Amino acid sequence: MSDRPPVAEHPGHGPLLSSYVAHDVGERRLERQWAAVSARLGGRRARWPLALYAAAAVVAVLVALHFGLRPGAGAASLEGATLEGLGAGQVITLPDGAEVRLAARTLLRVSTWTERRVVLVVERGEATFDVPHREGRAWVIAAGEFDVRVVGTRFVVKRELGVEGEAVSVDVLRGRVEIVRRDAPDAPRVLAAGESWRRGGVPGATSGTPPSEEPDAAALALPTPAVSASAAEPLAAPSVAPSLSWEDLARARRYKDAYDALGPDGFAREMGSANAETLFRLAEIARSSGHLRDADRAFDRLRRQFRGDSRAGLAAFELGRLRLDSLHDPAGAAAALADAVALAPGASFREDAEARRVQALDGRASIPACESARDAYLARYPSGAHAAVVRSRCQPR
């Protein structure tokens, strides 16, 4: 391995053995690994800083238009602005970099927007917040009579008004938040990643009152919330609630929980209407939760139905690896790996794909097919990372 440190003496056992373990990770392999890691991280951020800045600039303009800001208006102009989810999964990036994903019919209001403090009020519905940490600035989400103080994290706040009163729930996907009843700020409840908290049927809520289309600032503005008769009650202990969607659980890398959250036949149902991004995510959930056949189906559909998508080649390659390493289907692996090369001939994983295809064809009935793949690999990568192994393959048995 090129990064191996100089041979050193192990204090207790003579030469350091790891210095003599050769394990080569070439640039192409590194590229392919990073591509897979990036895809799994969600690809929410652009790869290159320039692209990031350009995207941020576009988003900033859109946000400014969304909030009706005048050119030159300060950030304080955000106060009083509303954010409304018109469709499922609408994402808004705020000027400080925080991202808010709004569920359908969700309404948020910006109560405070200063350098030191941001307060967003959840008027109704459900929103997922991804808030980067910023020293000296407090981020607070107000939902009913509770405040959620943000440290730098990703979490979901939901506020529902029903016949039994108001229900507020918080699910933390990453990082940590503090929840406080606004009239008892010294007794916060800390929620860590993976924890959920729910408070339902708060007596002080307006039972059965449908949310107004326009926020009633007087009724909901901080810091003068309605105080319920149960204000002195301690906050309930956090519990792991099953309210997270499979998408949220997948983002939190709780793949087994995500698979379970799909429910009976849920995987097949979601696959039926999935786009390429969702198929890739479903495949990752299935693969990581041990449902390898489902992962096979999702990768396979992605590479067949979305051949123009940038993930198609990677999906075919992952499918080939899955079939070769875990499903013991060398014929299927060979087909998928050939498809990976066809779909993404310039991809960083091409050398690995071609080498693995030789491995998949080795020992099959058709030695000429194996030899052809072997020779193609050696012609393209005469000193490739797998050349020695590939050269030894396709021998008659």
Place this chain on the structure above:
Amino acid sequence: MATVTRLPTRPVAGPPDAELVASARAGDAWAREALFRRHARLAAGLAFRLLGRDQEVDDVVQDAYVIVLERLDKLEDPQAFAAFLATVVVRRVRRVLRRRRLARALGLLPALSPIDPDAFASSTAPPDVVAELRSVYGALERLPIDERLALVLRRVDGLPLEEVASLCDCSLATVKRRISAAEARLVASRSAPVEPTPAESPRVARGGRP
């Protein structure tokens, strides 16, 4: 998490890990990628030495990086990124080995061929080093997983016991006990065919090196 100081790091150009971690936390994609490129080979090497084969190294490295990049906010000392990553790599390897062992016990996977240290021993390795690698890796698939991990971190990577304990999420006493037990099995394997451990399937035990 205890500070791990002797992990196989090398001098690097560019900003220190702490700066990259801070930028990555702030959402800079380039910083994430820089952290990956700086340490991915070291992570892959560690995973390879623990697994003894290349087959699932990529999965371990990818899983580990997804975890650490999503949990950067849990890293108390940003300069300790490499140690954080190594801890996660060891955990992922343990998970892979457990899953693999269970699948084999249930008959869902064929028995693994024994690890062949000659396949990865460097051409510059002296004979005594090759013999030592054969001794360790020849018996590795027969060892209980926790003993295996501790043994490789100690004997192959040469880490101090405190750091082995840190990476294995266990106490110093426990890691000493595991290494002693593994060493005893190695000695036994040199003198007589090793009986399968209770934790391993008979199919695996029969597949050991002569």
